[in-house]
Amino acid sequence: MHFQWYPGHMTKAKRQMQEDMKLIDLVIELVDARIPLSSRNPDIDELGKQKARLILMNKADLADESQTKLWSEFFQGKGYFVVRLDARSKAGMKAINNVVLEACKEKIERDKRRGIKNRPVRAMVVGIPNVGKSTFINTYAGKACTKTGNKPGVTKGKQWIRLNKNVELLDTPGILWPKFEDQQVGLYLALIGSIKDEILNIDELSLELVRILKEKYPGTLAGRYEVEEGQDGPGILGQVAQNRNCVKKGGELDYSKAASLMVDEFRSGRLGKITLEFPQRQE
Ligand code: G4P
Numbered sequence: 001m002h003f004q005w006y007p008g009h010m011t012k013a014k015r016q017m018q019e020d021m022k023l024i025d026l027v028i029e030l031v032d033a034r035i036p037l038s039s040r041n042p043d044i045d046e047l048g049k050q051k052a053r054l055i056l057m058n059k060a061d062l063a064d065e066s067q068t069k070l071w072s073e074f075f076q077g078k079g080y081f082v083v084r085l086d087a088r089s090k091a092g093m094k095a096i097n098n099v100v101l102e103a104c105k106e107k108i109e110r111d112k113r114r115g116i117k118n119r120p121v122r123a124m125v126v127g128i129p130n131v132g133k134s135t136f137i138n139t140y141a142g143k144a145c146t147k148t149g150n151k152p153g154v155t156k157g158k159q160w161i162r163l164n165k166n167v168e169l170l171d172t173p174g175i176l177w178p179k180f181e182d183q184q185v186g187l188y189l190a191l192i193g194s195i196k197d198e199i200l201n202i203d204e205l206s207l208e209l210v211r212i213l214k215e216k217y218p219g220t221l222a223g224r225y226e227v228e229e230g231q232d233g234p235g236i237l238g239q240v241a242q243n244r245n246c247v248k249k250g251g252e253l254d255y256s257k258a259a260s261l262m263v264d265e266f267r268s269g270r271l272g273k274i275t276l277e278f279p280q281r282q283e
Helices: 007-021 065-077 093-103 105-113 133-141 183-192 202-216 220-225 233-243 255-267
Strands: 026-032 052-058 081-084 121-127 146-149 159-162 167-170
Touching: 007 121, 026 093, 052 065, 052 093, 065 081, 081 093, 093 105, 093 121, 093 133, 093 167, 121 133, 133 167, 183 202, 183 255, 202 220, 202 233, 202 255, 220 233, 233 255
Parallel strands: 026 052, 026 121, 052 081, 121 167
Antiparallel strands: 146 159, 159 167
């Protein structure tokens, strides 16, 4: 799902989220574990400031586990509950239930003190496009879920998915925009495939990937493409083209084909579990 954000869209999305926030106890925010900060919306902290907060580090299957652990500690240090996740897999969803209850403990206790029994925790899934919100809702809710909500024709209301006796989830995720005015963020989003390729120069993108890999994951390019990592970016790209038989009709090396191949292999995880953004850099 790709979005073009304009100021009007952003205002509307923000207003919608402000309304939805009134209905919930917990914000379940999905981020991409490969770029945990760049895949966050700048306004979500302000929007959800009165709420319990859970960050799901999604696509953790594609990210560097040691960095995911550091990022979890980073977010926990800021008061969020954190769970690493592959939203496509059912494993781990049970653990989320427990964390949801833990995150909403205060509210549950408060209800108890006021004599309110068995009122489910209400949660909402939010995130920028493509982080896996729909996948998560489908997997988490599963087939057995029952939809609750206001009766049709009576009032136009929200649909809630009843997950179990303790938790209800708003059935439509809140979609917010990324910090795309930041060039570095734009680049990271492009690398993970969250910005349309047509508007990007794939050659430049691959050179950026080469730069990051050489610095943060030395040996990866050499291991996968049998290239000499001491060269500059174009040199490496040329060698990848040669070793992977990316040639044009006349026998000339096809740099763009090699660039696409490399970026595709990164996105699909074939280059390994790679995190682009490291937490210590943010401190
Ligand atoms: P959104 O609602 O936040 O926009 O995201 P959505 O669920 O549509 O997921 C975006 C893409 O990310 C989908 O791939 C989805 O399968 C994939 N995805 C979601 N969670 C995970 C995860 O934890 N790990 C990995 N590796 N991928 C994940 P797609 O290519 O757009 O669609 P499809 O190939 O699954 O059909």
